[in-house]
Amino acid sequence: GWLAGSAAGRSASVPAVAHDPDSGRNSLQSYELSGDEHFSLAVQAGPGGDQRPELVLAKALDREEQSLRLVLTALDGGEPPRSGTAQLCINVTDANDNPPVFAQDRYRASLREDAPPGSMVLNVSASDADAGTNARITYGFGKMPAKVLQKFVVDAESGTITLQEALDFEDTRGYTLLVEARDGGGLVAHCKVEVEVLDVNDNAPEITMLSVSSPVPEDAPAGTVVALLNVNDPDSGENGQVSCELSASVAGSLSACFCESSSPVLP
Template sequence: ELEVKILENAAPSSRFPLTEVYDPDVGINSLQGFKLSGNSHFSVDVQSEGHGPKYPELVLEGTLDREGEAVYHLVLTALDGGDPVRSSVARILVTVVDVNDNAPVFTQPVYRVSVPENLPVGTPVLAVNATDQDEGVHGEVTYYFVKITEKISQIFCLNVLTGEISTSANLDYEESRFYELGVEARDQPGLRDRAKVLITILDVNDNVPEVVVTSGS
């Protein structure tokens, strides 16, 4: 079996050499041509040097998409001109190699959560998540805050690998009842997607009543 690896962004009409084929017969009984079966994405063309070996080449006829189809199984048949016709068959395994052509995508554009103001420091609030259809390093996603104030960056922290958002300071309903955070998912080498995180702070009974004494007239 022959194995051919092709980048998924290879241009149509790209050529990929296969093994040479030699037929010791001469004239009409010698190797006359090839037939390729298995998929319409490819055809076969032959380079030759006179009556010597013939060099079949795999020709890409269309575009590839590894996420749609990652492997192609082809059959190359070499035919001579004898009577009866003699043939030889070689199986070809085409592996489509991933390139970074898919950006990460968040599972939702806006994440909402409500938390009590007495949440202990270091408590997870929620986790954002993005998926990437690419494989290997191209599909590894990391997470970052974007377009947030310095104050918010002191109150919340984001795990770059898991997308988990936790508190890094005490919350106070009386100080701020709502936070809006921008988050960004990035793959390698840098395709990205963005989402919003909306955090509502819930009041708890953490303030004692205050008696205000006014003087009578």
Template sequence: GSKFAELVLRRALDREREPSLRLVLTALDGGDPPRSGTAQLCINVTDANDNAPMFAQERYRASLREDAPPGSTVVNVSASDPDSGTNARIRYGFGKMSAKVLQKFVVDAESGTISLQEFLDFEDTRSFSLAVEARDGGGLVAHCKVAIEVLDVNDNAPEVTLTLVSSTVPEDAPVGTVVALLNVNDPDSGENGEMSCELLGEAPLSLVKSSGGSYKVVTASALDREQAAEHRLVLRASDGGEPARTGTARIRVAVLDANDNAPVFSQAEYTVRVPEDVPVGSTLVTVTATDFDEGLNGHVKYS
């Protein structure tokens, strides 16, 4: 006679562990002694999309100079899927992120290479966090994070801002009189943002640091309008970058006259010989005095 047998699963299959099964089926008859027949069974397990992609790292880190050109590679992310065929075909993309971040970076769907699309600006944004997805052909998704640090370059020169300038200073102003107040700022970081300031030009003025990036220009010695009626200086601020960048501001100070000079006669002593019969009203001598001050201070009257 004949009899039909059914092959029934006793446990779940796992193609990733056992892609195929080989069995021997034995049939016995009821004789004495019994006779048997065998058949070889080869079972190939077809894939089901039961595995999601898995990234090599849950979190990637990268750093990039702010002057890196568009097209620069930031980092390569990689995911694997033990399934086969379409179920193992992975495509990469970004998760939910702001439009600003999406404008800066792009990910290659096939390779997982993340590249720069626009120039970065350390002074605007110092770091980015990207959400990256790996999706297989069956729709299962894996996620990872990419932390990007933006490295500063010395792309900003110091900015010198005059907050107060006295365009005129009396020449008898005491030493230490404030002539100008200013702020110096450099948005770069580290050595690129460290600044030093100096006054260029010869003048009885000096630069004094107040606090932070604040400075004041003060008189360092007595002024003398008769020697210099005005002073023109350049304030130069330099940062610590390589090469260093500089910023400048120009200061002009006019010295106002003080009545610090007495009239001086052209001669210390005049000797005049006058005949005794000289008529009344005759000019005997002309004396001259000079005053180096200006305006009313330099106007000489005789008595």
């Protein structure tokens, strides 16, 4: 017989009915059921006064946990009583009662800012304890800013996230991706993917002249400030640290050097 995973109280007719050619007390008198606590037995009177057994679901079923085999026994009223048995196999069909579950609630990945479009970020994975269509999972992104959706794409079948557009550490240093796993019955699970963008030394230092004294008198004493410069590198860490030097043909020196966004003074 086939029953969907469901709540208690439902009943199903037993496909086999016992027959006893004897009469009176020696004929069929009762039925008994054994083998599983999920079912009880109800006996209804048929049109000709014969007994018709019915299985009544006493406890909710769960296809993911069990396959059910029952034994139905028919008894007559003789001394000693005689009996016949039939084995009943109950196939519990799937109901979409399990949502997808991600292997992790939060994933983390890192990409260099010079990673080319098409680079793989990582693969997310979800499972579903149901069967058939109810267990078929498709992946997608949740609600996110358009800027983020332009950068990344997720494969609906495999859950592989790839880069779709070039990164720029100086513009955005990280992204949070909201990923959904949806089963065939419409149940949805969510996880987050944190993507860190790693800096690459892709910017040259920029020199800005803040002020300059020109011409310089030939009798100007040593230490006279001739020009004030600002040097900046938008890269990060060591890539953003700058040092300044003058060519050998220039009579002068620099101070306040080797610091990020420094302002060297040319005395």
